[in-house]
Amino acid sequence: MKWLIDWLDHRTGHRKWIREALFENIPGGSQWRYVWGSTLTFTLFLQVVTGLFLWMSYSPGANNAWESVYFIQYEMNFGWLLRGIHHYAAQLMIILLVLHLMQVMIDGAYKAPREINFWFGLLLLQLTLALSLTGYLLPWDQKGFWATKVATSLLGVIPVLGDSLQKLVVGGSDYGHLTLTRFFVLHAGVLPGLVILLVVFHIYLFRRHGIKPKEPKTKPDEYFWPQQVFKDSVACLAVLVAILLLIVRHRLFDTEGPLGAELGAPADPSQPYDAARPEWYFLFLFQFLKYFKGGQEIWGAIYIPMGILGFMFLMPFIGKWKMGHRFNLLYMMVLAGGAAVLTGLAIQEDRSKPELRLAIEEAHQNAERVLELAQSESGIPVEGAVSLLWNDPLTQGPRLFARHCASCHRFGGKDGMGRVMDEEKDPQTASDLKGFATREWLTRFLNEESFHSPEMFGGTQFSEKGKMRRVVSKITDYDAEEKLALEKVIVAISAEASLPMQKTIDENDLEIIIEGRRILDEEESCMDCHLFHNEDEETEGPVLTGYGSEAWLIDFVGDPTHSRFYGEKNDRMPAFLKLGSLDLKSIELIVKWLREDWYRPESTP
Numbered sequence: 001m002k003w004l005i006d007w008l009d010h011r012t013g014h015r016k017w018i019r020e021a022l023f024e025n026i027p028g029g030s031q032w033r034y035v036w037g038s039t040l041t042f043t044l045f046l047q048v049v050t051g052l053f054l055w056m057s058y059s060p061g062a063n064n065a066w067e068s069v070y071f072i073q074y075e076m077n078f079g080w081l082l083r084g085i086h087h088y089a090a091q092l093m094i095i096l097l098v099l100h101l102m103q104v105m106i107d108g109a110y111k112a113p114r115e116i117n118f119w120f121g122l123l124l125l126q127l128t129l130a131l132s133l134t135g136y137l138l139p140w141d142q143k144g145f146w147a148t149k150v151a152t153s154l155l156g157v158i159p160v161l162g163d164s165l166q167k168l169v170v171g172g173s174d175y176g177h178l179t180l181t182r183f184f185v186l187h188a189g190v191l192p193g194l195v196i197l198l199v200v201f202h203i204y205l206f207r208r209h210g211i212k213p214k215e216p217k218t219k220p221d222e223y224f225w226p227q228q229v230f231k232d233s234v235a236c237l238a239v240l241v242a243i244l245l246l247i248v249r250h251r252l253f254d255t256e257g258p259l260g261a262e263l264g265a266p267a268d269p270s271q272p273y274d275a276a277r278p279e280w281y282f283l284f285l286f287q288f289l290k291y292f293k294g295g296q297e298i299w300g301a302i303y304i305p306m307g308i309l310g311f312m313f314l315m316p317f318i319g320k321w322k323m324g325h326r327f328n329l330l331y332m333m334v335l336a337g338g339a340a341v342l343t344g345l346a347i348q349e350d351r352s353k354p355e356l357r358l359a360i361e362e363a364h365q366n367a368e369r370v371l372e373l374a375q376s377e378s379g380i381p382v383e384g385a386v387s388l389l390w391n392d393p394l395t396q397g398p399r400l401f402a403r404h405c406a407s408c409h410r411f412g413g414k415d416g417m418g419r420v421m422d423e424e425k426d427p428q429t430a431s432d433l434k435g436f437a438t439r440e441w442l443t444r445f446l447n448e449e450s451f452h453s454p455e456m457f458g459g460t461q462f463s464e465k466g467k468m469r470r471v472v473s474k475i476t477d478y479d480a481e482e483k484l485a486l487e488k489v490i491v492a493i494s495a496e497a498s499l500p501m502q503k504t505i506d507e508n509d510l511e512i513i514i515e516g517r518r519i520l521d522e523e524e525s526c527m528d529c530h531l532f533h534n535e536d537e538e539t540e541g542p543v544l545t546g547y548g549s550e551a552w553l554i555d556f557v558g559d560p561t562h563s564r565f566y567g568e569k570n571d572r573m574p575a576f577l578k579l580g581s582l583d584l585k586s587i588e589l590i591v592k593w594l595r596e597d598w599y600r601p602e603s604t605p
Helices: 002-012 014-022 036-055 065-074 079-107 115-137 142-157 162-170 177-209 224-253 280-289 297-313 322-351 354-374 386-390 393-404 439-445 467-475 480-495 500-508 510-522 550-558 584-594
Strands: none
Touching: 002 014, 014 224, 036 079, 036 177, 036 224, 065 079, 065 354, 079 115, 079 224, 079 280, 079 322, 115 142, 115 177, 115 280, 115 297, 142 162, 142 297, 142 354, 162 177, 280 297, 280 322, 354 386, 354 393, 386 393, 393 584, 439 480, 480 500, 480 510, 500 510, 550 584
16 A cells, blocks of 8 residues: 555655645644634535535526426435535535634734735625525525515616616526526536635635734644644534534424425416515625615615625725724624624514515415425426416415405405405405305305305395395294205205315215205295206296306306396306406316315325
């Protein structure tokens, strides 16, 4: 073995390199506060290695970027681990950079002759933030897409060059495929190249000038090996353990919790994302910008941040004097404290906004839902994963209901999206449609008290006039036999809907359904106004054949003024399809959602 090492040393001189690396003199001996540079180098190494492996399976296209990240996260062996290390190492790298900067400031290692190295450190901090910003978009999910759109829109406030710079970064006037490819080139090529180049020069200058010792020295000098190497190794191991804990933290308390970094729903430019927020390390700037309005955004976005950064480049000259050094330390503490306070304010304000909480909850639901759909037998269609949500009743139904129906109707007392309506601005004037056509819903409908309540027909003209009002009032006086017969009729009418949620009980109650149909055929008070499997006759009220079924509801929502339904007696219900305010697909999505007719994984009851 010795002859091989000697042979390599003769041709490469590696012994000299190793000796210079391991036997660097450390004034005052090894210190735990010297570990920040090594931990930063370690996290950068993790970023490069995991980034290369992720690159092998990533496709930087607007139509397949999310799908490739989904493959990495859920189908590639240990892809969740690679992505988790890459994601959380990037976040810890920012913390380590700030700690390293503060240690440099406290030790005065930014002063002559180390000014250039200090400037390199400031540039590395900015490049790291730029890497985080560009990497945020690459999963091409809703969170990254809209947060990046907000961040890059700040370029537009720059005088004269703002619009041109924004178009250059975005790749045109709109965010899309070119935006993603440009950010990928920056994230995977340009910025890492600049970081590695600066790190090489940073380490070279650091070795040239050596470690700035803390005065007065309390310990004798030592070599880098072995004590400082040990401390650096322990610190790097601690960083790795922290990253791994962040990756598996959900599984520590929930066996079904996600592993690795979060993957939101696919980016959908047509669907605004109310939960858009930058990552935690940009929250202070996000909060700071709130204080600049009315055309003053450029001060909060450009002028003041550039002024703060520009002053930091002057610190080596100010720190030549003792008071100057103290001023620099005070400046950095105020800056760090201000950023912490602004971050805390941003978090506190967000927690106090119920609309934001609902938006975040909706975002999590959409993220979980698209995973369920992608993992179904049909998988991801060629149109892309975003089409899974476009065609999903569970996702689109409540959104369409809130937009087109909630001004009159309610769903469980809310607007479909979980928001409580303002009854002064939009009072409930039509029935609550949660559980429509179920046995429970029909039972409440035929109860006189609930019939006249806002949850049923209390807000309509039928509550005060019409035959249905008189029929419901008579039910109160039914004897036990008549009430039992009514219960069977309710079962029969509800069975017409063929609701997925009632499939089992309908199959078990087939005899009751048949008996209920017989009773309904003989019940004159019902057959005077409604038709039930005898469509050749005329009717005053809605046809009960197929009542609540998908076809019946689609036709009803499309045109309630049709003779099969309310005809001229229709009370303000818009003919959505006839008027063109909703297309057939949208109506189908609403109807399927109301009927709870959507895809469920086999394990879900």
